[in-house]
Amino acid sequence: MGLSDAAVEELTAIGTQIVHRSDLKNDNLAGITAIFGWQRDLAPALATANDLRFIQSYSAGVDYFPLDVLRAKHIMLANTSGIHAIPIAESTVGYILAFARGIFASSKKTPTNFWDQQGVRSNMFTLTNKTAVIFGTGHIGQKIAEALAAFGVTVLGISHHGRPVAPFAEVGTDQQSAEFAHRADFIINIMPLTPATKGFFNQSFFATLTRQPFFINVGRGPSVVTADLVAALKNGKLRGAALDVYEQEPLPANSPLWDLPNVLMTPHVSGNFAEMNDAASEIFTNNVQQFLQDETLAQNEVDLSQGY
């Protein structure tokens, strides 16, 4: 991660001075107008007197920022919402196909028990006419919906406001969660982490499931109560889970998730892609240029009161 060479060149050409964090004495932000990226241990510096006007995050979700401090100090925050939509949609389809096409099951085999065709076949299916419920109908949710619809999946959405949005067949509010989830073969979380979504996928949510869906989390780990997810996988409420994010990150080596046979895991990478650095740098460069003109941001400004 870091500013792309193209961005460094462009910003330098318009007279911007670029300073690496390692060159800041005691993280003193005096004279710094904008930050690209974030590290949690910068929070104390933010709270002190400084000249900061905006931060460009590297991620779509901004739950790990001290949003109250930013609000109090009138520091703007921009995210990279949009650039992660295609990679996360591809990851989500990849997780689902890994279960559907015997790829995950085969990955657990050894040279001596590999040719268990019947065991693998009996759990295989195609996506045709399946139903997915996506929690979160923003940019990324829409891209996931589009990718799944291309395979003949009916895609339903749940959002805070419940407004219809393409390509979802139906969108409901939180009130319809149980009703929608009840119809799901795949439940996919891509909600931002807010007080309302923290611990959303808990025992009472999983208890309503009847069709043994797969659960896929490409949103935020703390939206799930891990102990309740583990119980739902053990008691058969869920057929399997694909997880990219975790309540505690890095995922502890002694997590009970490691003991379950039907959990596919990746280490919080679903939004990544080879050109991500360039894409994030481009948003930052746009925002810097706009800021120099009229002190506003060109794109991706976060509503600090909403948290996304």
Add this chain to the structure above:
Amino acid sequence: MGLSDAAVEELTAIGTQIVHRSDLKNDNLAGITAIFGWQRDLAPALATANDLRFIQSYSAGVDYFPLDVLRAKHIMLANTSGIHAIPIAESTVGYILAFARGIFASSKKTPTNFWDQQGVRSNMFTLTNKTAVIFGTGHIGQKIAEALAAFGVTVLGISHHGRPVAPFAEVGTDQQSAEFAHRADFIINIMPLTPATKGFFNQSFFATLTRQPFFINVGRGPSVVTADLVAALKNGKLRGAALDVYEQEPLPANSPLWDLPNVLMTPHVSGNFAEMNDAASEIFTNNVQQFLQDETLAQNEVDLSQGY
């Protein structure tokens, strides 16, 4: 595998008598008009005097049938070409996304080295603007092409005749194999096994590659010279391989493929899906009904001189 309950009912209703192989004395085919499915050790029975008029295979490829004997005895052969297109296309996309989205790499991790984000990220990519070359432009090849094109992949095809067919951006003949393969990020084999395709993917084919593509085999194992594939993976001509079929099946536990870090394998299951039995039974039922009318087959008759 077996005739679906619906097919048994339908065929019985029109007066057809259904006999299980286990009830045939010494595999004596006298009085048997049609066979559903196949087992290799039935070949000797086929060569003896019998009343057989057609065989309905359970697969799309029919290379494992004694085609010369069928031809000599004027026994028709029908395949299930078409029904495997969606499952194989989904498997192919699943294999590619497993590599692209860090799913395969993560599956090799243990609780203690799982959170190697940088190691996983550095090999991740999206399918946007990638190029795939599919060897075989029939039903299945077309479905694979369609599924990949939906992710922004440019899809080229190679076929015996080289005729343009949707949704391939270009189709070439065998003569253009090297030229097309040279442009590929993914090389996918779905050709039938014939004398012309046996050993097609060999040392001289892999030697022409310059972009380190992934190789995916969902066609037939003997189209590949395994030793040459292993060498291409070791010397970096290929970035990885996803294999569903093998030169020798079941895949031996001591196959050199097991020693390679970048090979994703499934046990010849990519064409499977939950409703496969029903779909194959339906083709057979259609063919029986047509045969009873005019002694021809309604669908999926194989050209015994071509082998597909």
